[in-house]
Amino acid sequence: MAGAVQSVVSLSKALPMNGGNGLYSYANNSTYQNKAIVAVKDLITEAIAEKLDTSLSSSNTICITEMGCSVGPNTFVAVQNIVEAVLNKYQNLVHDHSRLPEFLVFLNDHALNDFNTLFTSLPPDRNYYVAGVPGSFHGRLFPADSLHIVHTSYALQWLSQVPEEVEDVSSPAWNKGRVYYSSAGDQTVKAYEDQFAKDLDCFLHARAQEVVCGGLIMILVPGRLDTTPHDRVFSNISYDILGSCLMDMAKMGITSQEKVDSFNIPIYFSSPREVEATIEKNGYFSLERLECLPLEKSQDTIQQKARAVSYHIRAGLEFLLKEHFGNEIIMDELFDSFNKNLEKSQVFELGLTYSLFALLKRKTTLID
Amino acid sequence: MAGAVQSVVSLSKALPMNGGNGLYSYANNSTYQNKAIVAVKDLITEAIAEKLDTSLSSSNTICITEMGCSVGPNTFVAVQNIVEAVLNKYQNLVHDHSRLPEFLVFLNDHALNDFNTLFTSLPPDRNYYVAGVPGSFHGRLFPADSLHIVHTSYALQWLSQVPEEVEDVSSPAWNKGRVYYSSAGDQTVKAYEDQFAKDLDCFLHARAQEVVCGGLIMILVPGRLDTTPHDRVFSNISYDILGSCLMDMAKMGITSQEKVDSFNIPIYFSSPREVEATIEKNGYFSLERLECLPLEKSQDTIQQKARAVSYHIRAGLEFLLKEHFGNEIIMDELFDSFNKNLEKSQVFELGLTYSLFALLKRKTTLID
Numbered sequence: 001m002a003g004a005v006q007s008v009v010s011l012s013k014a015l016p017m018n019g020g021n022g023l024y025s026y027a028n029n030s031t032y033q034n035k036a037i038v039a040v041k042d043l044i045t046e047a048i049a050e051k052l053d054t055s056l057s058s059s060n061t062i063c064i065t066e067m068g069c070s071v072g073p074n075t076f077v078a079v080q081n082i083v084e085a086v087l088n089k090y091q092n093l094v095h096d097h098s099r100l101p102e103f104l105v106f107l108n109d110h111a112l113n114d115f116n117t118l119f120t121s122l123p124p125d126r127n128y129y130v131a132g133v134p135g136s137f138h139g140r141l142f143p144a145d146s147l148h149i150v151h152t153s154y155a156l157q158w159l160s161q162v163p164e165e166v167e168d169v170s171s172p173a174w175n176k177g178r179v180y181y182s183s184a185g186d187q188t189v190k191a192y193e194d195q196f197a198k199d200l201d202c203f204l205h206a207r208a209q210e211v212v213c214g215g216l217i218m219i220l221v222p223g224r225l226d227t228t229p230h231d232r233v234f235s236n237i238s239y240d241i242l243g244s245c246l247m248d249m250a251k252m253g254i255t256s257q258e259k260v261d262s263f264n265i266p267i268y269f270s271s272p273r274e275v276e277a278t279i280e281k282n283g284y285f286s287l288e289r290l291e292c293l294p295l296e297k298s299q300d301t302i303q304q305k306a307r308a309v310s311y312h313i314r315a316g317l318e319f320l321l322k323e324h325f326g327n328e329i330i331m332d333e334l335f336d337s338f339n340k341n342l343e344k345s346q347v348f349e350l351g352l353t354y355s356l357f358a359l360l361k362r363k364t365t366l367i368d
Numbered sequence: 369m370a371g372a373v374q375s376v377v378s379l380s381k382a383l384p385m386n387g388g389n390g391l392y393s394y395a396n397n398s399t400y401q402n403k404a405i406v407a408v409k410d411l412i413t414e415a416i417a418e419k420l421d422t423s424l425s426s427s428n429t430i431c432i433t434e435m436g437c438s439v440g441p442n443t444f445v446a447v448q449n450i451v452e453a454v455l456n457k458y459q460n461l462v463h464d465h466s467r468l469p470e471f472l473v474f475l476n477d478h479a480l481n482d483f484n485t486l487f488t489s490l491p492p493d494r495n496y497y498v499a500g501v502p503g504s505f506h507g508r509l510f511p512a513d514s515l516h517i518v519h520t521s522y523a524l525q526w527l528s529q530v531p532e533e534v535e536d537v538s539s540p541a542w543n544k545g546r547v548y549y550s551s552a553g554d555q556t557v558k559a560y561e562d563q564f565a566k567d568l569d570c571f572l573h574a575r576a577q578e579v580v581c582g583g584l585i586m587i588l589v590p591g592r593l594d595t596t597p598h599d600r601v602f603s604n605i606s607y608d609i610l611g612s613c614l615m616d617m618a619k620m621g622i623t624s625q626e627k628v629d630s631f632n633i634p635i636y637f638s639s640p641r642e643v644e645a646t647i648e649k650n651g652y653f654s655l656e657r658l659e660c661l662p663l664e665k666s667q668d669t670i671q672q673k674a675r676a677v678s679y680h681i682r683a684g685l686e687f688l689l690k691e692h693f694g695n696e697i698i699m700d701e702l703f704d705s706f707n708k709n710l711e712k713s714q715v716f717e718l719g720l721t722y723s724l725f726a727l728l729k730r731k732t733t734l735i736d
Contacts, residue, residue, distance in 0.1 A: 058426055061511040102511035106499060111490070115483045119502035122479070129510055131474060131499035134487035142497055143429040143470035 040220055040357055041081050043291065044151075047359045048085040051288055053214040054093055056148050057101065062086055063147050064128075065106040067137040068155025071117045076126075078153055079105050082218075083128050086149070103128035106147075108137060136160065138202040142210040150207055153220040159266040160199045163191035166264050177257075179243035180265050182236035189230060196268040200278045204360075208284035213364040217285065219275075223356035225292055226271045233269050234351030238309055241345055242317075245337045246329075255328045263324045265317065275358055285360035295353040306342040310335050408588055408725055409449050411659065412519075415727045416453040419656055420517070421582040422461055425469065430454055430516050432496075433474040435505040436523020439485045444494075446521055447473050450586075451496050454517070471496035474515075476505055504528065506570040510578040518575055521588040527634040528567045531559035534632050545625075547611035548633050550604035557598060564636040568646045572728075576652035581732045585653065587643075591724035593660055594639045601637050602719025606677055609713055610685075613705045614697075623696045631692045633685065643726055653728035663721040674710040678703050 057063075064082055069075040083103050090100050107118060111134035122130055135141050137152070138160045165173040166181070166188055173187040181192040207217060224233050231237065243260075250257045272292050279287050298305060314335050321329065425431075432450055437443040451471050458468050475486060479502035490498055503509050505520070506528045533539040534549070534556055541555040549560040575585060592601050599605065611628075618625045640660050647655050666673060682703050689697065 059511075059513060061514060104511050104514065111487045115487060115500065119479045119483060119500075122502070129501075129508075130503075131501045132483065132487075133497075133499045134490070135498075140497075143427075143472050145427060146429060146472065 067152040069107040108133040150217040162264040163195040180239040182230040204282040217360040219358040234353040289359040310339040413453040435520040437475040476501040518585040530632040531563040548607040550598040572650040585728040587726040602721040657727040659725040678707040
C-alpha cells in the first residue's frame with residue numbers, strides 16, 4: 001500500500017466547482033485532493049503494471065477518461081500518472097519504441113463545469129491528446145467498448161441528487177433542522193446510503209457498456225472505515241457545523257427555517273463494505289483491490305486549518321448555496337461564521353479521514 | 369449540384385468568436401453560415417452515400433470531427449446532417465438495426481473558444497456522443513488513424529497568422545494604410561495566398577495522420593471563382609470598408625496611423641484552382657469533388673443587409689480588434705461608422721459571393 005497521505009482532511013469536490021482562478025475558486029482550493037492523488041500514485045502504477053492487459057486496444061491508441069475532472073490542476077497530475085504507468089509497462093514489452101501507444105484522454109465533468117478554464121490551463125508539453133466530455137457520469141457518455149482506463153478521484157461522493165424522501169415532509173427520513181445526514185436519524189442516513197449505492201450502480205452500469213472487456217476502473221473517493229460512525233468523519237462534522245451556522249442565520253431572521261429544512265448537501269461518505277457490496281451486486285466488474293487509506297494530521301495551526309477547510313468547502317458548495325438561498329445569505333458572512341465555529345469545535349482532534357481506493361476490472365463474461 | 373444557397377453573403381467565422389448569447393455574440397449572428405450549411409446538405413448526403421466505405425471502422429463506432437465548431441448552433445445542424453447520412457447508408461446495408469453504428473463527435477475549436485456555451489447548448493435529443501477538442505486544427509489534435517469523417521465549415525478561410533512579410537516594414541509586401549489584402553499590391557496578395565496554401569497544407573498533413581485510409585474530409589469555405597478578382601468578393605469589399613473606417617479614426621486622432629498599419633485581418637478567400645493545387649501538392653488525399661457554389665442575393669433592404677453584415681463581422685472580429693487597439697477604439701462607434709459606410713457603398717450590388725465545397729478521401733497508398 002502507498003504511504004499514508006500527508007493531509008488532514010479529505011474534502012470534497014462539488015459540481016460545478018467554483019470556476020476561474022479567484023480566491024474561492026476550486027483551482028486555488030484543491031490542495032487536499034492533490035495530496036491524496038499524489039499518495040495514490042503508487043497504487044495506480046501497481047494497478048496498471050499488474051492488471052492492465054496490453055492487448056486491450058485493437059488500434060495503437062489507449063483511451064483514458066478522467067471523470068469529475070473539474071478545472072484542474074489535480075486532474076493533470078492524475079492523468080500524467082496514468083499515462084506514465086502505461087508507457088512504462090509498454091516500454092518493458094515493446095522493443096521498437098516508435099510502436100509505443102498514443103493516448104487520448106477524455107476529461108469529463110458536468111456541462112456546467114468551467115471547461116474554458118480547464119482547456120486554457122492544459123499542460124503545454126503533455127504527451128497525450130485531450131478531449132472534454134460534458135455530462136453526468138451517472139449515465140452513458142461514450143460509445144460501446146471505447147474506453148480502456150477510467151479514473152475518478154474525489155467525485156463519486158457527490159450524489160446525483162438529494163434522496164427524495166429526505167426532502168419529503170411526510171417521510172420519516174425528512175431532515176428537518178439539519179442540512180446533512182451524519183447526525184440525523186437512521187432513516188435519513190439510510191436514504192443517503194441507498195442513494196450512494198444507486199448512483200454507484202448507475203456509474204458502473206454505464207461504464208460496463210463503455211469499457212472494453214479487461215479494461216480498468218480506478219476509483220478514489222473520500223470515505224470511512226466500516227467501523228467509523230458517520231458523525232466521526234471529519235468532513236461530516238464540518239458539514240454539520242456549516243448546518244448549525246445556517247440555522248443560526250434562520251434564528252436571526254436572515255433566512256427562514258423552511259429554507260434551511262429544505263436544503264441538504266448531496267454528499268455521502270461510504271465504507272469499504274458498502275462499496276464492495278454495490279460492485280458485487282452490479283456484477284459487471286471484478287474487484288481487484290480495495291484499500292482504505294488514512295490521511296495523516298497536518299501540522300498547521302488550528303487557525304490555518306480552519307481557514308483552509310472553510311475556503312475549500314466554500315469552493316465546493318457556494319454554487320448550491322447560492323442556488324438555494326439566493327441573495328438572502330451573504331456568502332462572506334456565512335463562511336466567516338463557519339470559520340469561527342470550526343476553530344471553536346473539536347473537529348481537528350476528533351474528525352477521522354480516510355480515502356477509499358478501488359480497482360475494478362471489466363469482466364470478460366458475467367461468469368468470471 | 370445542390371441548389372444555389374439562399375443568402376446574400378458568405379461571411380466568415382473568427383477565432384475566437386464572440387461567446388455567450390448577447391447582441392453581438394456569434395450564436396446570434398451566424399445565420400449566413402446556417403444558410404450555407406443547409407444548402408450543402410445534399411452535397412454531404414451524396415458524398416457519404418457514394419464515397420464512404422462502410423468497412424472503415426474496426427469497432428462499431430464512427431468518429432466524426434467538426435473543426436472550427438465555434439459555439440453552435442450551426443455546428444449541430446452540420447453534425448446532424450452527417451450522422452443522418454451515415455445512418456441512412458448503414459440502414460440500407462444492415463438488416464439488424466441493433467447493429468447500426470454509434471457516433472462519437474469531436475467538436476473542435478481554438479482553446480479560447482467559448483466551450484462553456486457550446487456544451488450547455490448541445491441538442492438534448494442528439495443521437496451521438498460528444499467531446500470537445502481544444503486546439504488549432506493546423507496541427508495534430510487526435511491519435512493516428514482515429515477519425516472516419518472530418519467536416520469543417522467556414523473556418524479554413526481564417527489564417528493561422530497574418531503573413532509575416534505583410535507586417536514587416538522593410539518588405540515590399542508591407543500593407544501600409546490598409547487592414548486587408550484585397551485592394552493591396554500584388555506582393556501583399558501573394559503573401560496572403562501563400563499563407564492560405566501553407567495553412568491548408570498543415571491542416572491536410574495533420575489530418576492525413578489522424579484519418580483512417582478511405583476516410584473523408586468535407587470542406588466548406590467561403591471563396592471565389594478562379595476568374596473573380598479579389599476586390600470583387602463581397603466580404604473583401606466589406607473588410608476594405610472597415611479598414612477605411614479605421615483609417616478615418618486614425619485621421620481623427622482616435623487611434624494612430626501606425627496602429628492601423630500594423631493591423632491586418634487574417635482571412636483569405638481562395639479559388640478552386642488554388643485549393644486543388646494545394647491538395648495535389650500535399651498528396652495524402654484524392655480530390656473527389658470540388659464545387660463553387662454561388663450565393664443568391666437576399667431580398668432584404670439595404671439597411672437590413674448593412675446591419676446584418678455589420679453585426680456579423682463584429683461577432684467575428686471584435687476579439688482581434690480589441691486585442692490590437694485596446695481601449696483606444698470604442699467598438700460601438702467603429703461599427704456604427706462601418707454600418708453607415710456599408711449603406712453608402714456599392715457592395716450589395718457589386719459584391720460576389722461563393723462558397724467552395726471540397727470532398728477529399730484519404731488515399732490508401734500515396735500512389736492512389
